Amino acid sequence: MPVNREVSVIICAAGKGSRAGFGKNKLLLPLPGGAGETVLEHTVRAFVRAEVGQIVVAAAPCDRAKIENLLAPYSPLCTVTEGGETRTRSVKNALAAVTGRIVLVHDGARPYVSEKVIADCIQSVRACGSGVCALPLTDTAVRAKDGFIADVPPRDEMFAVQTPQGFLTAELKAAYEKTGKENYTDDSAVYAKFIRPPRLFIGEKENRKLTFAEDFRAPAPPLPLSGDDGKTADVPPLLFPRAQALGAARVGIGVDTHAFGKAQDYIVLAGVKIPAESGLIAHSDGDVLAHAVTDAALSAAGLRDIGFYFPDTDEKWRGANSMEMLRAALEEVKKAGFAPCNVSVALQAQKPRLSGFIPAMSENLAKTMNIPLFAVGIAAGTNEGLGFVGEGKGITVTAAVLLQTF
Numbered sequence: 001m002p003v004n005r006e007v008s009v010i011i012c013a014a015g016k017g018s019r020a021g022f023g024k025n026k027l028l029l030p031l032p033g034g035a036g037e038t039v040l041e042h043t044v045r046a047f048v049r050a051e052v053g054q055i056v057v058a059a060a061p062c063d064r065a066k067i068e069n070l071l072a073p074y075s076p077l078c079t080v081t082e083g084g085e086t087r088t089r090s091v092k093n094a095l096a097a098v099t100g101r102i103v104l105v106h107d108g109a110r111p112y113v114s115e116k117v118i119a120d121c122i123q124s125v126r127a128c129g130s131g132v133c134a135l136p137l138t139d140t141a142v143r144a145k146d147g148f149i150a151d152v153p154p155r156d157e158m159f160a161v162q163t164p165q166g167f168l169t170a171e172l173k174a175a176y177e178k179t180g181k182e183n184y185t186d187d188s189a190v191y192a193k194f195i196r197p198p199r200l201f202i203g204e205k206e207n208r209k210l211t212f213a214e215d216f217r218a219p220a221p222p223l224p225l226s227g228d229d230g231k232t233a234d235v236p237p238l239l240f241p242r243a244q245a246l247g248a249a250r251v252g253i254g255v256d257t258h259a260f261g262k263a264q265d266y267i268v269l270a271g272v273k274i275p276a277e278s279g280l281i282a283h284s285d286g287d288v289l290a291h292a293v294t295d296a297a298l299s300a301a302g303l304r305d306i307g308f309y310f311p312d313t314d315e316k317w318r319g320a321n322s323m324e325m326l327r328a329a330l331e332e333v334k335k336a337g338f339a340p341c342n343v344s345v346a347l348q349a350q351k352p353r354l355s356g357f358i359p360a361m362s363e364n365l366a367k368t369m370n371i372p373l374f375a376v377g378i379a380a381g382t383n384e385g386l387g388f389v390g391e392g393k394g395i396t397v398t399a400a401v402l403l404q405t406f
Contacts, residue, residue, distance in 0.1 A: 005053035005124055008100030008169065013040055013108035014060040014083025014090045025063050027108045028070070031217055039210060042111040044071060044078060047104075056097050058083035058090040086183045088190070092176045095169070102126070103154040103172055104164040104189045109210045118164060121202050125166040128341045129372035129402060130198035132166075132188045135205060136157040139191065149211030160205045161188060166374065171195050177207070196370045199339055199404075250338065250403045252300025256291040258282050261392040267395070268362035269347070269354070270378075271323040271368075276352045280395065283312035289361065292399035293343055293369075294322075295330045301336045302404040323368050329367065338403040342375035349395040354380040 013027050027040040037045075040057070043125070047055055056077040059067040067081045081097050083090035091105055102125050106113065117133060124131025137158040143151040165187045172187065175194040184190045191198050210216060249388050262279030269289040280286035294306045309332065310317045330340065343365060347354055362376045369376075383390035 004051055004122075005015040006100055007052045007102045007104065008054040008056065008098040009047045009052050009164070010091060010094040010098065010103060010105045011040075011043060011047070011055060011057045011108045012083070012087055012090055012105065013063075014058050014087075015109070025060065026216075028063065028066065029216065031111055032218065034332070038070065040067065040108050041070060041113050043106070043108050043113070044074060046111070046113050046115070047106070047118065048074060048077065050115050051366040052104070052118075053077075053100050054096045054098065055079070056081055058094040086175075088179055088183045090252065091187060095173050095176055098169055098173075101169055102166060103169040104166045105172075106164040107209055110163055110207055111210070112184060112202060112206050112208060113164065114207065117204055117207055121164045121166040124199055124201045125168065128199040129171070129375065130165075130167050130191060130196075131201050132198045133164055133203035133207065134200045135162065135203050136160075142385065159200060161186065162209075163206050165191075165198070167191055167198070171372070176179060185387040196367075199205055250300040250302075252296040252298065252401050252403070253300060254292040254295030254297075254399045254401070255396070256288045257296065257394055258286050258288045258291075259388075260267075260392070261378065262286065267352070268322070270359065271364045272323070272356065272357050272360045274352060274357050282338065284310070284317055284322050288395050289345060289347065289397045289399070290322035290326045292397040293345065293365065293401060294326045296343070296399040296401040297326075297333050297340060297369075297403065298329055300401050301333045301338045303332055303336060323364065327368055333403065340369045341402045341404050342377070343369060343402075344377040344400045345379070346398045347380040347382065347395065348383050348389045348397070350382045350385070350390055350392040355388075 014314070015027070018385050020294065023323045026064060028038050029113065031039045031042045032036050044055060044057070055074065057071065057078060057080045059080050060083050062081060063082055071078050079097060081094050084093055093105070102122060104118070104121055121131045121133060137155055137160055139157055141153060141158045143153070163186070167187065174189060175190045179192045187197050217361045251308060258280035261281045264279035265275060267276045268285050268287045271287065271290070280288060280394045291306055291366060298305060306329070309329060310320070333340070358378050362373060362378055365376045366373045388394055389396050
């Protein structure tokens with residue numbers, strides 16, 4: 001497999017090992033079962049085997065020379081940058097050295113990460129713009145206050161987050177530029193606050209973190225460097241019954257048509273007001289694009305259509321904002337275990353001219369669907385004077401939505 005120069009990796013190695021009680025950087029200690037190899041060396045080698053294009057190790061100033069010497073055999077693939085007082089500062093410093101379009105951030109104290117998890121993380125970023133390794137909780141989790149249980153969240157909504165966590169480099173850099181002096185426990189928290197909720201993918205229990213002294217005494221887990229068959233699934237799955245039954249990737253198609261005739265001087269497409277001779281007749285705001293996308297997303301998840309969830313016989317939806325309806329439909333999609341990865345829209349309208357409004361429509365769809373802007377495609381055309389659309393009597397929209405397991 002050739003080196004993938006598209007992918008850079010940041011390995012956080014600037015910790016002090018205080019929770020382990022060693023009084024020094026635990027990553028420079030021998031790995032349990034590692035034949036004398038240090039924790040950090042083993043972690044770095046996992047990404048070398050995965051043939052990423054760049055590895056940037058964030059090291060504490062007091063350890064930098066030692067780590068540079070330790071990792072010299074991996075130069076120039078692997079470089080060392082100076083870490084900060086906090087994880088947030090260390091990652092921000094390391095991002096300045098990143099050259100790949102995709103960046104994975106990994107805890108140096110997770111040496112047992114497999115090639116499959118690394119590949120799944122990269123695939124998730126390529127498909128959905130982000131990928132955060134996580135495991136469903138098997139124990140009940142609670143929120144506590146003053147020593148008492150304050151809340152018991154549904155266990156099937158709770159996950160333990162691991163690393164690697166992957167993102168588009170430009171987006172993660174933009175997020176970290178907004179952190180100021182605040183500190184965050186990991187990159188998914190930074191990305192979620194400043195960009196959008198990141199996508200989860202299923203991790204492995206063997207990918208444990210060496211945090212306390214007893215972790216170094218525990219037997220080393222088997223090291224799954226690839227899947228059981230040596231291959232990685234096209235889409236890394238999470239554990240949702242409907243999603244598992246339907247398959248990891250699903251495509252849905254939605255079509256909607258509305259006629260002109262409403263007494264107003266604009267139409268609404270993807271939440272954007274566009275000047276027109278008259279509005280589109282509808283029970284809601286007549287956003288024919290949002291309706292087609294909503295049907296496509298629901299269809300991909302194997303759910304009922306837009307009319308089931310938002311019937312035109314219900315006064316609640318009279319004049320409703322169709323982008324809010326899309327957002328509500330995506331919550332149903334989420335409950336089914338799916339998240340949108342991209343959307344493609346074909347608009348057929350003889351009038352009005354739509355090309356100048358496509359950027360705004362694309363931005364609105366990306367924001368509402370929590371997907372990158374590059375994952376939105378909108379094409380507008382006329383019907384060459386033919387049929388209902390060609391005669392200027394209405395607009396037809398066809399949309400396709402790709403969902404993957406959430």
